[in-house]
Amino acid sequence: MVPVTDPSSFASLAKCTTRHLNLTLHVDFERRAIKGIVALTVEVLEDKCSSLTLDTKDLQINQVKANGQQLKFALGAKHSFNGTPLEISLPFDLSRGQHVIVEVTYETSPRASALQWLTPAQTAGKKHPYLFSQCQATHCRSMIPCQDTPSVKHTYYAQVSVPKELVALMSAVGDGQEPDPQDSKRTIYRFRQAVPIPSYLVAVVVGALDSREIGPRSRVWSEKELVEQAAYEFAKTEDMLKIAEDLVGPYVWEQYDIVVLPPSFPYGGMENPCLTYATPTLLCLICAVCCPLQVIAHEIAHSWTGNLVTTKSWEHFWLNEGHTVYLERMIAKSLENEQYRQFKAIGGWKELQEAVKLFGERNPLTNLVPSLKEVDTDAAFSFVPYEKGFALLYHLEELVGGSDVFMKFIRYYIQRYAYASVNTDEWKNCLFTYFRDKGDVLKKVDWDGWMNTPGMPPVPFLPSQAKEEDLASFSEADLKPLSSTQLTEFLTLLLLKDPLPLTHVKRMQEVYNLNSIKNCEIRFRYSEMPDVWLRLCVRARWEEAVPLAFKMATEQGRLKYTRPLFRELHEFEKYRQEAVDTYLQHRAAMHPVTAALVGRDLKVEQPHK
Ligand SMILES: CC/C=C\C/C=C\C[C@@H](O)/C=C/C=C/C=C\[C@@H](O)CCCC(=O)O
Numbered sequence: 001m002v003p004v005t006d007p008s009s010f011a012s013l014a015k016c017t018t019r020h021l022n023l024t025l026h027v028d029f030e031r032r033a034i035k036g037i038v039a040l041t042v043e044v045l046e047d048k049c050s051s052l053t054l055d056t057k058d059l060q061i062n063q064v065k066a067n068g069q070q071l072k073f074a075l076g077a078k079h080s081f082n083g084t085p086l087e088i089s090l091p092f093d094l095s096r097g098q099h100v101i102v103e104v105t106y107e108t109s110p111r112a113s114a115l116q117w118l119t120p121a122q123t124a125g126k127k128h129p130y131l132f133s134q135c136q137a138t139h140c141r142s143m144i145p146c147q148d149t150p151s152v153k154h155t156y157y158a159q160v161s162v163p164k165e166l167v168a169l170m171s172a173v174g175d176g177q178e179p180d181p182q183d184s185k186r187t188i189y190r191f192r193q194a195v196p197i198p199s200y201l202v203a204v205v206v207g208a209l210d211s212r213e214i215g216p217r218s219r220v221w222s223e224k225e226l227v228e229q230a231a232y233e234f235a236k237t238e239d240m241l242k243i244a245e246d247l248v249g250p251y252v253w254e255q256y257d258i259v260v261l262p263p264s265f266p267y268g269g270m271e272n273p274c275l276t277y278a279t280p281t282l283l284c285l286i287c288a289v290c291c292p293l294q295v296i297a298h299e300i301a302h303s304w305t306g307n308l309v310t311t312k313s314w315e316h317f318w319l320n321e322g323h324t325v326y327l328e329r330m331i332a333k334s335l336e337n338e339q340y341r342q343f344k345a346i347g348g349w350k351e352l353q354e355a356v357k358l359f360g361e362r363n364p365l366t367n368l369v370p371s372l373k374e375v376d377t378d379a380a381f382s383f384v385p386y387e388k389g390f391a392l393l394y395h396l397e398e399l400v401g402g403s404d405v406f407m408k409f410i411r412y413y414i415q416r417y418a419y420a421s422v423n424t425d426e427w428k429n430c431l432f433t434y435f436r437d438k439g440d441v442l443k444k445v446d447w448d449g450w451m452n453t454p455g456m457p458p459v460p461f462l463p464s465q466a467k468e469e470d471l472a473s474f475s476e477a478d479l480k481p482l483s484s485t486q487l488t489e490f491l492t493l494l495l496l497k498d499p500l501p502l503t504h505v506k507r508m509q510e511v512y513n514l515n516s517i518k519n520c521e522i523r524f525r526y527s528e529m530p531d532v533w534l535r536l537c538v539r540a541r542w543e544e545a546v547p548l549a550f551k552m553a554t555e556q557g558r559l560k561y562t563r564p565l566f567r568e569l570h571e572f573e574k575y576r577q578e579a580v581d582t583y584l585q586h587r588a589a590m591h592p593v594t595a596a597l598v599g600r601d602l603k604v605e606q607p608h609k
């Protein structure tokens with residue numbers, strides 16, 4: 001068996017593997033710290049095992065025990081972004097196949113990169129504090145000492161003690177709650193995750209949360225101010241779960257809840273099992289954005305591709321995201337039609353072009369399978385694994401005979417690797433095994449061009465309906481009947497071209513008849529594509545758009561909007577200093593990942609940790 005290596009983890013993966021975590025967490029809002037005890041059930045993989053190494057990041061380790069006996073431990077050298085290895089010495093040699101329960105008592109740092117602690121002022125209700133974790137890709141180690149790699153999968157049981165006026169949720173099925181026997185002002189919530197998951201899918205949310213039932217296995221959670229709107233927006237959740245089950249097999253996670261987080265959450269969604277995270281920007285309350293259901297379809301699809309079949313390391317992240325985007329668009333096809341799938345694919349191709357342009361077409365991070373040795377996964381993150389991955393799968397779909405044929409392979413691949421972690425070679429072997437009668441066709445694929453070459457794919461995406469030049473040739477009359485989704489894709493196309501002259505952008509205002517709307521706020525927002533339209537206006541140096549671009553960049557923290565808006569404003573010479581000053585003014589209230597990435601974009605030094 002080839003030893004597992006993960007360049008983003010210090011854990012001893014060849015020696016042993018974690019099978020279960022038992023977590024006891026005490027959430028302390030005053031000190032912005034979690035006091036934890038984690039009992040790791042570890043299976044030994046090789047004889048004469050006398051030590052093991054876990055991943056940590058900014059954790060205070062108080063003691064380590066095994067079978068009630070204190071163990072020697074040592075923290076290694078701190079890495080600039082991958083944290084600090086924790087080496088634990090075992091009092092006796094263990095043999096292959098044996099199990100040991102290692103218990104670590106620890107405390108997280110107020111600077112833990114997995115956690116965002118929000119003051120009451122940063123919440124919708126303004127009365128209670130709020131905490132949420134975001135572990136993907138390599139932040140779980142700042143919340144729990146663990147083997148922080150997607151190549152290791154474990155079940156977990158957790159009890160979380162929180163102030164009794166708050167509710168705790170986790171990426172697991174709830175197993176009841178009761179007053180904390182240690183403190184009558186606190187409640188203990190219990191959770192069980194019976195399906196083995198990688199550490200990046202461990203998640204916890206604590207806040208003044210309310211919920212509504214939206215389906216036989218689904219509730220939506222949020223602060224009470226948003227919960228009715230959230231229940232309305234996500235009413236189709238059960239329909240999409242059923243479509244996905246028809247496509248790829250049973251949903252194994254029991255519960256599928258959605259929690260709408262505060263605006264600082266850096267992503268559109270996050271596929272934490274049993275508890276999908278969603279940005280409030282999907283609720284059209286903060287800045288209308290198209291297709292809230294597209295994000296939920298994506299996170300639902302992850303229940304199979306990513307959470308059930310998981311990438312072995314972040315270098316093969318495309319296996320998670322490329323298959324999930326493919327499945328998400330098959331769900332969209334079932335809800336709408338093939339033309340809609342094609343149109344979303346056109347939009348994805350534009351996202352890929354923008355991502356490659358941003359990184360640089362020779363940047364090895366635009367490889368479908370990049371090397372991440374000494375690379376910060378947050379800095380490596382882009383839409384390349386999503387959209388270059390989708391483009392490859394769409395190309396293969398065309399080669400093997402269409403989506404019905406290819407979906408049968410996807411279903412086979414999921415059944416073959418369910419509950420396991422895979423890499424690209426294993427995926428490719430599975431493809432060639434399944435399509436053994438199409439080997440001659442598959443051998444002609446430019447695999448090196450697709451997998452190990454930077455830039456755009458070797459084969460362009462040619463949708464079976466409207467071609468790119470069709471979009472550019474639209475006249476004013478053609479644009480008017482376009483749906484807001486189609487308009488979004490059209491405007492995204494313009495972002496990839498050279499900056500539009502100010503006269504053109506103003507003309508476009510007229511085309512969309514926005515000039516009839518006097519309110520500047522609405523005029524620039526244009527319902528469906530606030531970030532895209534604002535970026536076009538700022539790039540055209542339309543100063544009237546600048547205040548709203550700053551407002552949108554700071555009132556929510558979704559990286560997909562916040563980073564490009566800050567970059568655009570920073571590019572506008574006259575507003576460069578204001579962009580830096582605005583960032584510095586908001587940095588403390590930003591999610592740690594957002595603060596780090598926007599600071600890098602604006603070339604602002606990070607505060608010393
Ligand atoms: C080759 C890339 C290697 C590693 C990247 C993996 C994770 C990067 C880390 O920053 C976490 C990303 C989390 C993404 C969560 C949700 C996305 O699927 C959607 C993001 C886009 C959006 O806001 O819609």
Ligand SMILES: [Zn+2]
Pocket residue numbers: 298302320321324
């Ligand atoms: Zn995803």
